[in-house]
Amino acid sequence: MSIAHLVDDDEAIRDALSWLLRSRGISSESWDSAEAFLADYRDGMRGCLILDIRMGAISGPELFAQLRARGCRMPAIFLTGHGDVPQAVDAIKKGAFDFIEKPFNDNELADRVIAAMQADAELFSAAATTAGIEARLALLTTREREVMERVLAGKFNKVIADELNIAMRTVEVHRSRVFEKMGVRSAVDLAQILAQLAKPDQTSS
Amino acid sequence: MSIAHLVDDDEAIRDALSWLLRSRGISSESWDSAEAFLADYRDGMRGCLILDIRMGAISGPELFAQLRARGCRMPAIFLTGHGDVPQAVDAIKKGAFDFIEKPFNDNELADRVIAAMQADAELFSAAATTAGIEARLALLTTREREVMERVLAGKFNKVIADELNIAMRTVEVHRSRVFEKMGVRSAVDLAQILAQLAKPDQTSS
DNA sequence: TTCGCCCCTGCGGAAATCCACAATGGCGTC
DNA sequence: GACGCCATTGTGGATTTCCGCAGGGGCGAA
Numbered sequence: 001m002s003i004a005h006l007v008d009d010d011e012a013i014r015d016a017l018s019w020l021l022r023s024r025g026i027s028s029e030s031w032d033s034a035e036a037f038l039a040d041y042r043d044g045m046r047g048c049l050i051l052d053i054r055m056g057a058i059s060g061p062e063l064f065a066q067l068r069a070r071g072c073r074m075p076a077i078f079l080t081g082h083g084d085v086p087q088a089v090d091a092i093k094k095g096a097f098d099f100i101e102k103p104f105n106d107n108e109l110a111d112r113v114i115a116a117m118q119a120d121a122e123l124f125s126a127a128a129t130t131a132g133i134e135a136r137l138a139l140l141t142t143r144e145r146e147v148m149e150r151v152l153a154g155k156f157n158k159v160i161a162d163e164l165n166i167a168m169r170t171v172e173v174h175r176s177r178v179f180e181k182m183g184v185r186s187a188v189d190l191a192q193i194l195a196q197l198a199k200p201d202q203t204s205s
Numbered sequence: 206m207s208i209a210h211l212v213d214d215d216e217a218i219r220d221a222l223s224w225l226l227r228s229r230g231i232s233s234e235s236w237d238s239a240e241a242f243l244a245d246y247r248d249g250m251r252g253c254l255i256l257d258i259r260m261g262a263i264s265g266p267e268l269f270a271q272l273r274a275r276g277c278r279m280p281a282i283f284l285t286g287h288g289d290v291p292q293a294v295d296a297i298k299k300g301a302f303d304f305i306e307k308p309f310n311d312n313e314l315a316d317r318v319i320a321a322m323q324a325d326a327e328l329f330s331a332a333a334t335t336a337g338i339e340a341r342l343a344l345l346t347t348r349e350r351e352v353m354e355r356v357l358a359g360k361f362n363k364v365i366a367d368e369l370n371i372a373m374r375t376v377e378v379h380r381s382r383v384f385e386k387m388g389v390r391s392a393v394d395l396a397q398i399l400a401q402l403a404k405p406d407q408t409s410s
Numbered sequence: 411t412t413c414g415c416c417c418c419t420g421c422g423g424a425a426a427t428c429c430a431c432a433a434t435g436g437c438g439t440c
Numbered sequence: 441g442a443c444g445c446c447a448t449t450g451t452g453g454a455t456t457t458c459c460g461c462a463g464g465g466g467c468g469a470a
Contacts, residue, residue, distance in 0.1 A: 195400030
């Protein structure tokens with residue numbers, strides 16, 4: 001279940017938003033401060049963030065930055081009462097999903113939240129595959145990784161054997177074990193799945 | 206020589222900006238409308254764009270969209286007189302480099318322009334390498350491309366031969382010609398350079 | 411028509427990969 | 441100490457790749 005995580009120090013806004021979202025079939029949870037949310041935050045949370053810009057000690061953008069630093073990739077929608085262009089520009093540049101002025105149009109906001117939820121779903125499925133790849137990568141032994149690097153550099157087993165001062169046969173064994181553990185059947189496949197790992201694709205609006 | 210391309214219907218602004226930039230060692234050229242700029246626009250132009258939001262028939266964002274459609278990748282800085290948050294958010298999401306309100310701070314604006322110039326330079330060098338790859342790719346014949354696809358799919362020459370209903374020897378010939386034309390020596394190398402082609406890397410402020 | 415480019419094919423050999431079978435030694439855990 | 445995991449190596453053979461040599465047919469441009 002993915003839910004909207006609402007952080008705003010204004011109870012009226014929290015109530016209005018959670019009611020609005022519920023009416024669209026979106027469940028939400030609320031916090032009255034960034035600190036409160038940070039205390040509850042857990043890796044792997046799903047859904048989206050709806051953050052007020054101005055809050056107590058920690059502002060929305062600051063909260064967002066801290067969450068990002070902690071690995072959170074949930075799409076964030078910022079709410080602001082006073083149209084601050086530089087802040088909006090800055091937020092979007094830093095990866096915010098959207099930046100909306102209060103008072104907001106109910107329909108529009110709900111649509112944006114739904115879009116954010118969808119973005120999160122896509123991010124999640126993308127992350128699932130890369131996580132799988134990384135998990136397999138973690139299973140490799142040191143030697144296997146050394147061999148893999150050189151295989152990806154397009155070197156012949158013979159050359160790799162020389163570089164590592166081991167017999168060609170040993171290289172072959174490592175090589176095939178790498179393929180096996182990574183679930184691929186050729187060096188080309190390996191190169192391709194590793195290439196997609198280093199390539200996060202950006203989605204917006 | 207990279208220069209700032211200034212498009213604004215207000216002569217006073219154009220003059221002020223070009224003077225400001227000149228004082229920082231940045232040369233610029235000015236147009237008084239989007240139409241005028243579009244008429245002069247040529248592929249391969251270098252530098253950055255400084256676009257007014259509100260202009261005659263074609264607005265800054267519209268001009269930007271048209272340029273992007275025509276392949277222009279110059280970083281664009283938008284100037285706006287009235288702080289319009291939704292417009293700013295939209296512009297940044299669509300890839301604008303920056304969105305600045307008038308009246309602007311001279312120092313800040315100059316800094317942003319310099320940053321945009323630098324972004325353009327990075328884009329250019331990145332584009333140069335991908336352009337090289339695409340140029341080589343364009344040299345391949347249809348058959349060679351068909352073979353290449355299947356090689357990248359990790360298929361054996363034998364399988365490829367079956368799929369294309371040609372002799373294995375022919376596949377080998379195409380395969381080696383592909384390597385030759387692409388300037389690589391193994392299928393792994395090929396996979397890697399093609400992977401980097403599909404991966405534009407985003408740079409912002 | 412001649413020339414160039416592309417697609418196709420066969421032969422044969424050198425080089426590399428892939429793989430099953432078989433084994434040794436180190437190292438840490440239970 | 442037995443067991444498991446890792447790194448290492450060898451033999452030998454099947455499979456694949458890589459490549460030079462040699463040649464045929466189609467097709468469009470000069």
